[in-house]
Amino acid sequence: MTRAILIIEDELVLAKNIKAYLERHGYEAVTVDSGEDGLDRLDAFLPDVVVLDFHLPKMNGLEVLAQIRARIPLIKIIMITGNATVEVAVQAMKLGAFDYLPKPIVLGELRLLIDRALGHERVEKTLNYIQAQQASKSELKHLLGQSPPMLALKEDIRRLAEAECRLVDNDLPTVLITGETGTGKELVARAVHYAGARRTQPFIELNCATIPAHMLEAELFGYERGAFTDARERKFGLIEAADGGSLFLDEIGELGLGMQAKLLKVLEEKKVRRLGGLREQRIDFRVIAATNQDLHSRVLQGSFRSDLFYRLRMVHLQVPPLRARSSDILLLAQAFLAVHAARYRKPRLYLAADAQQALRDWHWPGNVRELRNMLEQVALMAREDAVTAQDLLFPLPPGGQAPGIVPLAAAADQNMNLEDVERHYLIAALGKSKWNVTRAAKLLGLSRDALRYRIEKYSIRSGLK
Ligand SMILES: Nc1ncnc2c1ncn2[C@@H]1O[C@H](COP(=O)(O)OP(=O)(O)OP(=O)(O)O)[C@@H](O)[C@H]1O
Incomplete structure:
Protein backbone atom coordinates (compact mmCIF):
# COMPACT_ATOMS: atom_id res chain seq x y z
CA MET A 1 0.00 0.00 0.00
CA THR A 2 1.65 3.25 -1.10
CA ARG A 3 1.55 6.24 1.19
CA ALA A 4 1.54 9.73 -0.32
CA ILE A 5 3.96 12.38 0.91
CA LEU A 6 3.78 16.02 -0.17
CA ILE A 7 7.12 17.83 0.13
CA ILE A 8 6.92 21.63 0.29
CA GLU A 9 10.52 22.78 0.00
CA ASP A 10 12.04 25.56 -2.05
CA GLU A 11 15.61 24.20 -2.00
CA LEU A 12 15.23 22.22 -5.16
CA VAL A 13 18.18 19.85 -4.69
CA LEU A 14 17.07 18.93 -1.18
CA ALA A 15 13.47 18.47 -2.33
CA LYS A 16 14.64 16.21 -5.15
CA ASN A 17 16.79 14.15 -2.79
CA ILE A 18 13.96 13.68 -0.30
CA LYS A 19 11.59 12.67 -3.08
CA ALA A 20 14.04 10.15 -4.59
CA TYR A 21 14.83 8.70 -1.16
CA LEU A 22 11.17 8.27 -0.19
CA GLU A 23 10.28 6.75 -3.57
CA ARG A 24 13.09 4.25 -3.15
CA HIS A 25 11.45 3.25 0.12
CA GLY A 26 8.04 2.69 -1.42
CA TYR A 27 6.35 6.06 -0.84
CA GLU A 28 4.68 8.14 -3.50
CA ALA A 29 6.15 11.66 -3.25
CA VAL A 30 5.38 14.97 -4.92
CA THR A 31 7.42 18.16 -4.51
CA VAL A 32 6.33 21.78 -4.75
CA ASP A 33 8.45 24.83 -4.01
CA SER A 34 5.97 27.18 -2.36
CA GLY A 35 3.26 27.13 0.26
CA GLU A 36 0.70 28.33 -2.28
CA ASP A 37 1.48 25.46 -4.64
CA GLY A 38 1.36 23.07 -1.71
CA LEU A 39 -2.11 24.24 -0.78
CA ASP A 40 -3.19 23.94 -4.42
CA ARG A 41 -2.02 20.32 -4.62
CA LEU A 42 -3.67 19.31 -1.36
CA ASP A 43 -7.11 18.36 -2.65
CA ALA A 44 -5.98 16.44 -5.69
CA PHE A 45 -3.01 14.62 -4.16
CA LEU A 46 -4.48 14.03 -0.69
CA PRO A 47 -1.18 13.31 1.05
CA ASP A 48 -0.88 11.13 4.11
CA VAL A 49 1.99 13.27 5.43
CA VAL A 50 3.29 16.74 4.51
CA VAL A 51 6.97 17.57 4.86
CA LEU A 52 7.01 21.34 5.14
CA ASP A 53 9.96 23.73 5.13
CA PHE A 54 9.71 26.70 7.47
CA HIS A 55 11.60 29.12 5.20
CA LEU A 56 9.53 29.54 2.11
CA PRO A 57 9.18 32.43 -0.30
CA LYS A 58 6.08 34.60 0.34
CA MET A 59 3.88 32.66 2.77
CA ASN A 60 6.06 31.23 5.56
CA GLY A 61 5.90 27.66 6.82
CA LEU A 62 3.83 28.44 9.91
CA GLU A 63 1.12 30.13 7.87
CA VAL A 64 1.06 27.21 5.43
CA LEU A 65 0.91 24.83 8.38
CA ALA A 66 -2.10 26.63 9.85
CA GLN A 67 -3.93 26.65 6.52
CA ILE A 68 -3.30 22.97 5.81
CA ARG A 69 -4.50 22.04 9.30
CA ALA A 70 -7.60 24.18 8.86
CA ARG A 71 -8.43 22.23 5.71
CA ILE A 72 -7.44 18.73 6.87
CA PRO A 73 -7.39 18.83 10.69
CA LEU A 74 -5.91 15.37 11.28
CA ILE A 75 -3.19 15.47 8.65
CA LYS A 76 0.35 14.81 9.87
CA ILE A 77 2.84 17.58 9.13
CA ILE A 78 6.58 17.38 9.71
CA MET A 79 8.28 20.79 9.77
CA ILE A 80 11.82 21.29 8.51
CA THR A 81 13.00 24.11 10.70
CA GLY A 82 16.42 24.98 9.24
CA ASN A 83 18.10 27.53 11.44
CA ALA A 84 14.79 28.62 12.94
CA THR A 85 14.66 29.33 16.63
CA VAL A 86 13.28 27.09 19.34
CA GLU A 87 10.28 29.44 19.57
CA VAL A 88 9.39 28.68 15.96
CA ALA A 89 9.57 24.97 16.63
CA VAL A 90 7.38 25.39 19.70
CA GLN A 91 4.89 27.42 17.72
CA ALA A 92 4.82 24.81 15.00
CA MET A 93 3.97 22.15 17.56
CA LYS A 94 1.28 24.38 19.03
CA LEU A 95 -0.23 24.77 15.58
CA GLY A 96 -0.46 21.01 15.41
CA ALA A 97 2.71 19.96 13.57
CA PHE A 98 3.48 16.32 14.24
CA ASP A 99 7.19 16.94 14.77
CA TYR A 100 10.07 18.98 13.41
CA LEU A 101 13.49 18.22 12.02
CA PRO A 102 16.39 20.66 11.90
CA LYS A 103 18.57 21.07 8.80
CA PRO A 104 20.80 19.49 7.62
CA ILE A 105 18.30 16.73 7.10
CA VAL A 106 19.31 13.14 7.75
CA LEU A 107 17.07 11.28 5.35
CA GLY A 108 16.89 8.16 7.53
CA GLU A 109 15.62 10.28 10.42
CA LEU A 110 13.00 11.90 8.22
CA ARG A 111 11.76 8.48 7.15
CA LEU A 112 11.58 7.35 10.75
CA LEU A 113 9.46 10.39 11.58
CA ILE A 114 7.19 9.76 8.60
CA ASP A 115 6.69 6.15 9.70
CA ARG A 116 5.94 7.33 13.19
CA ALA A 117 3.48 9.92 11.87
CA LEU A 118 1.69 7.21 9.93
CA GLY A 119 1.50 5.24 13.13
CA HIS A 120 3.48 2.41 11.56
CA GLU A 121 5.78 1.82 14.46
CA ARG A 122 3.11 1.64 17.15
CA VAL A 123 0.62 -0.15 14.95
CA GLU A 124 3.24 -2.66 13.92
CA LYS A 125 4.06 -3.53 17.51
CA THR A 126 0.39 -3.91 18.38
CA LEU A 127 -0.26 -5.88 15.24
CA ASN A 128 2.61 -8.25 15.90
CA TYR A 129 1.15 -8.95 19.31
CA ILE A 130 -2.41 -9.44 18.07
CA GLN A 131 -1.18 -11.43 15.12
CA ALA A 132 0.75 -13.84 17.33
CA GLN A 133 -2.29 -14.28 19.58
CA GLN A 134 -4.64 -14.84 16.65
CA ALA A 135 -2.24 -17.23 14.98
CA SER A 136 -1.97 -19.46 18.02
CA LYS A 137 -5.78 -19.54 18.44
CA SER A 138 -6.36 -20.28 14.77
CA GLU A 139 -4.09 -23.23 14.19
CA LEU A 140 -5.50 -26.23 12.44
CA LYS A 141 -5.35 -28.21 15.68
CA HIS A 142 -8.19 -26.08 17.07
CA LEU A 143 -10.48 -27.40 14.37
CA LEU A 144 -11.65 -30.40 16.35
CA GLY A 145 -12.95 -33.56 14.77
CA GLN A 146 -11.71 -37.02 13.88
CA SER A 147 -14.60 -38.12 11.67
CA PRO A 148 -13.66 -39.05 8.09
CA PRO A 149 -15.14 -35.85 6.57
CA MET A 150 -13.29 -33.65 9.09
CA LEU A 151 -10.01 -35.48 8.56
CA ALA A 152 -10.44 -35.03 4.81
CA LEU A 153 -11.17 -31.33 5.26
CA LYS A 154 -8.09 -30.82 7.44
CA GLU A 155 -5.98 -32.68 4.92
CA ASP A 156 -7.26 -30.37 2.15
CA ILE A 157 -6.32 -27.33 4.23
CA ARG A 158 -2.84 -28.74 4.81
CA ARG A 159 -2.35 -29.46 1.12
CA LEU A 160 -3.53 -25.99 0.19
CA ALA A 161 -1.10 -24.42 2.67
CA GLU A 162 1.80 -26.47 1.33
CA ALA A 163 0.96 -25.56 -2.24
CA GLU A 164 0.81 -21.87 -1.29
CA CYS A 165 4.22 -21.99 0.31
CA ARG A 166 5.69 -23.43 -2.90
CA LEU A 167 3.91 -20.93 -5.16
CA VAL A 168 6.41 -19.07 -7.37
CA ASP A 169 4.36 -15.87 -7.65
CA ASN A 170 2.34 -14.06 -5.06
CA ASP A 171 -1.09 -14.69 -6.54
CA LEU A 172 -2.74 -16.96 -3.98
CA PRO A 173 -5.93 -18.72 -5.08
CA THR A 174 -9.25 -17.51 -3.71
CA VAL A 175 -10.97 -19.96 -1.42
CA LEU A 176 -14.71 -20.49 -1.09
CA ILE A 177 -15.92 -22.18 2.08
CA THR A 178 -19.47 -23.49 2.10
CA GLY A 179 -21.53 -25.17 4.78
CA GLU A 180 -24.59 -24.72 6.95
CA THR A 181 -24.67 -22.09 9.65
CA GLY A 182 -22.55 -22.88 12.69
CA THR A 183 -20.51 -25.63 11.03
CA GLY A 184 -17.20 -23.83 11.59
CA LYS A 185 -16.63 -21.96 8.33
CA GLU A 186 -14.95 -19.06 10.07
CA VAL A 192 -6.48 -21.58 5.86
CA HIS A 193 -4.88 -18.20 6.49
CA TYR A 194 -2.78 -19.10 9.51
CA ALA A 195 -1.55 -22.41 8.09
CA GLY A 196 -0.57 -20.75 4.81
CA ALA A 197 2.15 -18.60 3.34
CA ARG A 198 0.71 -15.37 4.76
CA PRO A 212 -25.95 -2.13 5.24
CA ALA A 213 -25.42 -2.37 1.49
CA ASP A 230 -20.52 11.93 6.68
CA ALA A 231 -16.97 11.47 5.45
CA ARG A 232 -15.32 13.93 7.83
CA GLU A 233 -11.94 12.23 7.76
CA ARG A 234 -10.10 9.87 5.46
CA LYS A 235 -10.75 6.22 6.22
CA PHE A 236 -8.72 3.27 5.00
CA GLY A 237 -10.76 0.45 3.56
CA LEU A 238 -10.58 -3.14 4.66
CA ILE A 239 -8.97 -4.17 1.38
CA GLU A 240 -6.10 -1.80 2.13
CA ALA A 241 -5.93 -3.16 5.65
CA ALA A 242 -5.59 -6.68 4.25
CA ASP A 243 -2.56 -5.70 2.17
CA GLY A 244 -0.12 -8.61 2.22
CA GLY A 245 -2.64 -10.88 3.93
CA SER A 246 -6.15 -12.29 3.55
CA LEU A 247 -9.55 -10.65 3.39
CA PHE A 248 -12.25 -12.96 4.77
CA LEU A 249 -15.67 -12.13 3.34
CA ASP A 250 -18.20 -13.99 5.44
CA GLU A 251 -21.74 -14.45 4.10
CA ILE A 252 -20.64 -13.43 0.62
CA GLY A 253 -24.05 -14.49 -0.71
CA GLU A 254 -25.45 -11.29 0.82
CA LEU A 255 -23.59 -9.06 -1.63
CA GLY A 256 -25.87 -7.28 -4.07
CA LEU A 257 -25.17 -7.43 -7.80
CA GLY A 258 -23.55 -3.96 -7.80
CA MET A 259 -21.01 -4.87 -5.11
CA GLN A 260 -20.41 -8.23 -6.77
CA ALA A 261 -19.26 -6.40 -9.92
CA LYS A 262 -16.98 -4.12 -7.89
CA LEU A 263 -15.48 -7.02 -5.98
CA LEU A 264 -14.81 -8.94 -9.18
CA LYS A 265 -13.02 -5.93 -10.65
CA VAL A 266 -10.81 -5.48 -7.62
CA LEU A 267 -10.03 -9.21 -7.54
CA GLU A 268 -8.92 -9.07 -11.15
CA GLU A 269 -6.97 -5.83 -11.02
CA ALA A 289 -15.13 -16.18 1.20
CA ALA A 290 -17.76 -18.16 3.06
CA THR A 291 -21.45 -18.73 2.62
CA ASN A 292 -24.24 -20.98 3.82
CA GLN A 293 -26.15 -20.35 0.60
CA ASP A 294 -26.14 -22.47 -2.50
CA LEU A 295 -24.32 -20.00 -4.72
CA HIS A 296 -24.60 -22.23 -7.74
CA SER A 297 -28.41 -22.06 -7.56
CA ARG A 298 -28.13 -18.32 -7.08
CA VAL A 299 -26.06 -18.16 -10.28
CA LEU A 300 -28.75 -20.13 -12.12
CA GLN A 301 -31.41 -17.76 -10.76
CA GLY A 302 -29.36 -14.79 -11.94
CA SER A 303 -28.89 -13.25 -8.48
CA PHE A 304 -25.18 -14.11 -8.19
CA ARG A 305 -22.67 -13.37 -10.95
CA SER A 306 -21.29 -16.53 -12.49
CA ASP A 307 -17.89 -14.92 -13.22
CA LEU A 308 -17.50 -13.96 -9.55
CA PHE A 309 -18.68 -17.39 -8.43
CA TYR A 310 -16.05 -19.18 -10.52
CA ARG A 311 -13.40 -16.68 -9.50
CA LEU A 312 -14.16 -17.27 -5.81
CA ARG A 313 -14.39 -21.00 -6.12
CA MET A 314 -10.81 -21.64 -7.27
CA VAL A 315 -10.47 -23.74 -4.16
CA HIS A 316 -13.72 -25.02 -2.67
CA LEU A 317 -13.84 -26.31 0.89
CA GLN A 318 -17.08 -27.81 2.10
CA VAL A 319 -17.70 -28.03 5.82
CA PRO A 320 -20.07 -30.92 6.57
CA PRO A 321 -23.07 -30.44 8.87
CA LEU A 322 -22.61 -31.91 12.33
CA ARG A 323 -25.24 -34.60 11.73
CA ALA A 338 -14.21 -29.03 29.65
CA VAL A 339 -13.73 -25.40 28.54
CA HIS A 340 -16.90 -24.16 30.20
CA ALA A 341 -16.52 -26.35 33.29
CA ALA A 342 -13.16 -24.68 33.84
CA ARG A 343 -14.66 -21.23 33.25
CA TYR A 344 -17.43 -21.83 35.80
CA ARG A 345 -15.07 -23.60 38.22
CA LYS A 346 -16.89 -26.92 38.07
CA PRO A 347 -13.96 -29.10 37.03
CA ARG A 348 -15.62 -32.45 37.78
CA LEU A 349 -18.55 -32.12 35.34
CA TYR A 350 -18.99 -35.07 33.00
CA LEU A 351 -21.59 -36.37 30.57
CA ALA A 352 -23.61 -39.31 31.88
CA ALA A 353 -24.38 -42.12 29.45
CA ASP A 354 -27.96 -40.98 28.75
CA ALA A 355 -26.76 -37.44 28.04
CA GLN A 356 -24.16 -38.79 25.64
CA GLN A 357 -26.84 -40.74 23.84
CA ALA A 358 -29.21 -37.78 23.69
CA LEU A 359 -26.46 -35.62 22.22
CA ARG A 360 -25.71 -38.26 19.61
CA ASP A 361 -29.41 -38.54 18.77
CA TRP A 362 -30.10 -34.90 18.21
CA HIS A 363 -29.86 -33.68 14.62
CA TRP A 364 -28.17 -30.34 15.43
CA PRO A 365 -29.80 -27.88 13.04
CA GLY A 366 -27.54 -25.16 14.46
CA ASN A 367 -24.50 -27.42 14.10
CA VAL A 368 -21.37 -26.91 16.23
CA ARG A 369 -22.47 -23.49 17.44
CA GLU A 370 -25.66 -25.00 18.87
CA LEU A 371 -23.66 -27.76 20.56
CA ARG A 372 -21.16 -25.30 22.02
CA ASN A 373 -23.94 -23.05 23.34
CA MET A 374 -25.79 -25.97 24.86
CA LEU A 375 -22.69 -27.17 26.68
CA GLU A 376 -22.04 -23.71 28.05
CA GLN A 377 -25.62 -23.55 29.32
CA VAL A 378 -25.18 -26.99 30.88
CA ALA A 379 -21.96 -26.00 32.65
CA ASP A 391 -30.07 -31.37 31.91
CA LEU A 392 -29.79 -30.90 28.17
CA LEU A 393 -32.09 -28.12 27.15
CA PHE A 394 -33.01 -28.67 23.55
CA PRO A 395 -34.27 -25.45 21.95
CA LEU A 396 -37.87 -24.29 22.00
CA PRO A 397 -38.91 -23.61 18.43
CA PRO A 398 -41.10 -20.70 17.39
CA GLY A 399 -44.72 -21.72 17.83
CA GLY A 400 -44.11 -23.23 21.27
CA GLN A 401 -44.17 -26.92 20.36
CA ALA A 402 -42.29 -29.48 22.40
CA PRO A 403 -38.71 -28.46 23.02
CA GLY A 404 -36.52 -29.34 20.11
CA ILE A 405 -39.34 -29.98 17.65
CA VAL A 406 -38.63 -28.22 14.41
CA PRO A 407 -41.76 -27.03 12.59
CA LEU A 408 -42.41 -29.20 9.55
CA ALA A 409 -41.72 -26.41 7.08
CA ALA A 410 -38.32 -25.83 8.67
CA ALA A 411 -37.62 -29.56 8.64
CA ALA A 412 -38.25 -29.55 4.90
CA ASP A 413 -35.84 -26.63 4.54
CA GLN A 414 -33.20 -28.65 6.33
CA ASN A 415 -33.61 -31.43 3.79
CA MET A 416 -34.76 -33.90 6.41
CA ASN A 417 -36.44 -36.98 4.98
CA LEU A 418 -39.55 -38.50 6.51
CA GLU A 419 -37.59 -40.90 8.72
CA ASP A 420 -35.38 -38.07 9.99
CA VAL A 421 -38.47 -36.01 10.81
CA GLU A 422 -40.11 -38.89 12.66
CA ARG A 423 -36.97 -39.69 14.60
CA HIS A 424 -36.49 -36.03 15.36
CA TYR A 425 -40.05 -35.66 16.72
CA LEU A 426 -39.69 -38.80 18.81
CA ILE A 427 -36.48 -37.57 20.41
CA ALA A 428 -37.90 -34.11 21.01
CA ALA A 429 -41.04 -35.51 22.66
CA LEU A 430 -38.94 -37.86 24.80
CA GLY A 431 -36.77 -34.92 25.77
CA LYS A 432 -39.77 -32.81 26.71
CA SER A 433 -41.31 -35.60 28.76
CA LYS A 434 -37.95 -36.12 30.46
CA TRP A 435 -37.80 -39.51 28.75
CA ASN A 436 -41.11 -40.66 30.25
CA VAL A 437 -42.56 -42.96 27.55
CA THR A 438 -46.18 -42.61 28.61
CA ARG A 439 -46.08 -38.83 28.56
CA ALA A 440 -44.06 -38.77 25.36
CA ALA A 441 -46.57 -41.10 23.70
CA LYS A 442 -49.38 -38.81 24.78
CA LEU A 443 -47.57 -35.80 23.38
CA LEU A 444 -47.16 -37.56 20.06
CA GLY A 445 -50.72 -38.95 19.99
CA LEU A 446 -49.40 -42.51 19.91
CA SER A 447 -50.02 -45.56 22.06
CA ARG A 448 -47.19 -46.60 24.37
CA ASP A 449 -46.64 -49.70 22.25
CA ALA A 450 -46.49 -47.72 19.06
CA LEU A 451 -43.91 -45.45 20.64
CA ARG A 452 -41.89 -48.38 21.99
CA TYR A 453 -41.92 -49.93 18.54
CA ARG A 454 -40.56 -46.72 17.05
CA ILE A 455 -37.95 -46.35 19.76
CA GLU A 456 -36.68 -49.81 18.81
CA LYS A 457 -36.90 -49.06 15.12
CA TYR A 458 -34.73 -45.96 15.46
CA SER A 459 -32.48 -47.42 18.17
CA ILE A 460 -33.28 -44.59 20.58
CA ARG A 461 -32.16 -46.06 23.83
CA SER A 462 -31.09 -43.33 26.15
CA GLY A 463 -32.99 -42.26 29.21
CA LEU A 464 -35.42 -45.12 28.94
CA LYS A 465 -33.92 -47.57 31.34
N1 LIG B 1 -14.49 -28.25 14.37
C1 LIG B 1 -14.62 -27.36 15.37
N2 LIG B 1 -13.84 -27.44 16.46
C2 LIG B 1 -13.99 -26.57 17.49
N3 LIG B 1 -14.87 -25.57 17.50
C3 LIG B 1 -15.66 -25.44 16.43
C4 LIG B 1 -15.58 -26.31 15.32
N4 LIG B 1 -16.48 -25.93 14.40
C5 LIG B 1 -17.10 -24.85 14.91
N5 LIG B 1 -16.62 -24.55 16.13
C6 LIG B 1 -17.08 -23.46 17.00
O1 LIG B 1 -18.47 -23.29 16.74
C7 LIG B 1 -18.82 -21.91 16.66
C8 LIG B 1 -19.39 -21.59 15.30
O2 LIG B 1 -18.37 -21.70 14.33
P1 LIG B 1 -18.20 -20.65 13.14
O3 LIG B 1 -18.55 -19.27 13.59
O4 LIG B 1 -16.85 -20.87 12.55
O5 LIG B 1 -19.35 -21.18 12.18
P2 LIG B 1 -19.81 -20.61 10.77
O6 LIG B 1 -20.00 -21.79 9.87
O7 LIG B 1 -18.85 -19.55 10.31
O8 LIG B 1 -21.21 -20.00 11.13
P3 LIG B 1 -22.08 -18.89 10.32
O9 LIG B 1 -22.45 -19.48 8.99
O10 LIG B 1 -23.29 -18.71 11.18
O11 LIG B 1 -21.23 -17.67 10.20
C9 LIG B 1 -17.54 -21.15 16.97
O12 LIG B 1 -17.50 -20.86 18.34
C10 LIG B 1 -16.45 -22.13 16.62
O13 LIG B 1 -15.29 -21.87 17.35
Missing part, protein backbone atom coordinates in the same frame (compact mmCIF):
# COMPACT_ATOMS: atom_id res chain seq x y z
CA LEU A 187 -12.64 -21.40 11.93
CA VAL A 188 -11.76 -23.04 8.61
CA ALA A 189 -11.07 -19.63 7.03
CA ARG A 190 -8.70 -18.76 9.87
CA ALA A 191 -6.97 -22.12 9.62
CA ARG A 199 0.37 -16.43 8.36
CA THR A 200 2.36 -13.44 9.63
CA GLN A 201 0.24 -11.00 7.65
CA PRO A 202 -3.18 -9.60 8.58
CA PHE A 203 -6.39 -11.62 8.49
CA ILE A 204 -9.15 -9.08 7.99
CA GLU A 205 -12.73 -10.11 8.38
CA LEU A 206 -15.93 -8.60 7.05
CA ASN A 207 -19.39 -10.06 7.52
CA CYS A 208 -21.25 -8.89 4.44
CA ALA A 209 -24.62 -9.49 6.13
CA THR A 210 -24.04 -7.15 9.05
CA ILE A 211 -23.21 -4.00 7.09
CA HIS A 214 -24.83 1.38 1.08
CA MET A 215 -21.98 1.30 3.63
CA LEU A 216 -20.30 -1.82 2.35
CA GLU A 217 -18.44 -0.10 -0.44
CA ALA A 218 -16.98 2.54 1.90
CA GLU A 219 -16.02 -0.18 4.35
CA LEU A 220 -14.21 -2.19 1.69
CA PHE A 221 -12.62 0.57 -0.36
CA GLY A 222 -12.26 3.35 2.21
CA TYR A 223 -12.89 6.97 1.44
CA GLU A 224 -11.33 10.38 1.32
CA ARG A 225 -12.52 13.25 3.41
CA GLY A 226 -15.58 14.85 1.83
CA ALA A 227 -16.36 11.86 -0.41
CA PHE A 228 -19.89 11.97 1.02
CA THR A 229 -21.72 13.95 3.70
CA LYS A 270 -5.77 -5.92 -7.41
CA LYS A 271 -6.07 -2.14 -7.35
CA VAL A 272 -8.34 0.01 -5.23
CA ARG A 273 -9.29 3.64 -5.25
CA ARG A 274 -10.83 5.13 -2.13
CA LEU A 275 -14.26 6.70 -2.62
CA GLY A 276 -13.70 10.32 -3.60
CA GLY A 277 -10.02 9.60 -4.23
CA LEU A 278 -7.97 10.01 -7.37
CA ARG A 279 -5.11 7.70 -6.60
CA GLU A 280 -5.31 3.99 -7.40
CA GLN A 281 -3.29 1.80 -5.10
CA ARG A 282 -2.01 -1.65 -5.86
CA ILE A 283 -2.96 -3.98 -3.04
CA ASP A 284 -1.68 -7.49 -2.64
CA PHE A 285 -4.43 -9.44 -0.92
CA ARG A 286 -6.15 -12.78 -1.15
CA VAL A 287 -9.84 -13.41 -0.62
CA ILE A 288 -11.33 -16.20 1.42
CA ALA A 324 -23.06 -35.91 8.89
CA ARG A 325 -20.14 -36.43 11.28
CA SER A 326 -21.93 -37.84 14.26
CA SER A 327 -18.75 -39.50 15.53
CA ASP A 328 -17.47 -35.98 16.31
CA ILE A 329 -20.43 -34.99 18.47
CA LEU A 330 -19.13 -36.42 21.73
CA LEU A 331 -15.58 -35.34 21.10
CA LEU A 332 -16.76 -31.76 20.56
CA ALA A 333 -19.24 -31.90 23.44
CA GLN A 334 -16.58 -33.09 25.84
CA ALA A 335 -14.13 -30.43 24.66
CA PHE A 336 -16.74 -27.67 25.07
CA LEU A 337 -17.83 -29.02 28.45
CA LEU A 380 -23.59 -22.85 33.90
CA MET A 381 -26.70 -24.56 35.30
CA ALA A 382 -25.26 -27.88 36.51
CA ARG A 383 -25.66 -28.63 40.21
CA GLU A 384 -24.33 -32.21 40.12
CA ASP A 385 -21.11 -33.45 38.57
CA ALA A 386 -23.00 -35.82 36.30
CA VAL A 387 -24.79 -34.10 33.44
CA THR A 388 -27.81 -36.21 32.48
CA ALA A 389 -30.13 -36.16 29.48
CA GLN A 390 -32.60 -34.15 31.51
